[in-house]
Amino acid sequence: MTITILTVEDEPILREMISLNLKRVGLIVLCADNAEQAKRIISNVLPDLVIIGGMLLNMEGIEFAYRLKSEERTKSIPIIMLTARDQESEMIADLEVEVEDYITKPFSPHELIARIKAVLRRRLPEMADEIIQLGGLKLDPTTHRVHAYTKDEPLELAEITLGPTEFRLLHFLMTNQERVHTRAQLQDRLWGNQVFIDQRTIDVYIRRLRTNLKTVGKEDLVQTVRGIGYRFSVKDNEKKYRGKSA
Structure with a gap:
């Protein structure tokens, strides 16, 4: 960020x-x-x-x-x-x-x-270094690692490989859960508004993030709000895993 x-x-x-x-x-x-x-x-x-x-x-x-x-x-x-x-x-x-x-x-x-x-x-909550555990995901800002609770055994963690931009995107969404963010807002948080980047680039990174989360069945955590933008929501996923939520 x-x-x-x-x-x-x-x-x-x-x-x-x-x-x-x-x-x-x-x-x-x-x-x-x-x-x-x-x-x-x-x-x-x-x-x-x-x-x-x-x-x-x-x-x-x-x-x-x-x-x-x-x-x-x-x-x-x-x-x-x-x-x-x-x-x-x-x-x-x-x-x-x-x-x-x-x-x-x-x-x-x-x-x-x-x-x-x-x-x-x-x-800006995403500035904090605290570990975030939410929706069956565990994100560590200090080590830049993300783990997910596996389906078979909630106490076991599977690491998710993310690029630096996808990590920052997930970090921001998780620290602002349930809030809808426009592409322009996400662009400002990731790159700053002094850098010109096509807002559709956000869609590319969202797809990459979902692809990585899909490996552990968590792609539904990142949701599209039609006509507005994106949000991180655990409401439809909180019963699937028993990971501790923040």
Whole structure:
């Protein structure tokens, strides 16, 4: 899964430090040194999270955060504010800007990454590293392995071979079970909306995923919702296997 972070920071050294460290952990980083530049970026690419810092002294950062939270297109994007003083954190609260987190400077790259992951984990369940056991499948994000409970003996597990894209697709669907996702939504979660890919490509990966799940009789877990998209559903399969569901 591709995660895109927009960093809005007017201090060049700090902006570069944030960018380098986020890229090291596999995140895509977009950078802006002021709110206007950030607005132009967001008009083309919707990030998964926005970091705002450095502009609080002249209120530009707070006004930018307020605008993001007020507009329909951007209101669900989580925001982390980088503040220079505890008083600034209080100022954010007083102005009722609903940001997800704030970090007081100075901070370590490790702390920033941990806080980003915590925010994304709340918003994007597939970011978590917990093993998922659902519908007779067991998916381990850490080892990138998927097992299925066999028909004859539920306690025995058969490994399913998946390609990296099929794994990410299954992971996302399992962490958002019963929810219907359009092709565009799945495309954004798998590749990010800054990459152009024909939405019908999603159909190809869905077919590949089902083919792999068919080897253990679990292809019906990935369902087509006609005219909308796809979902992962265990309702029709939960009686077939006694695997522990999450």
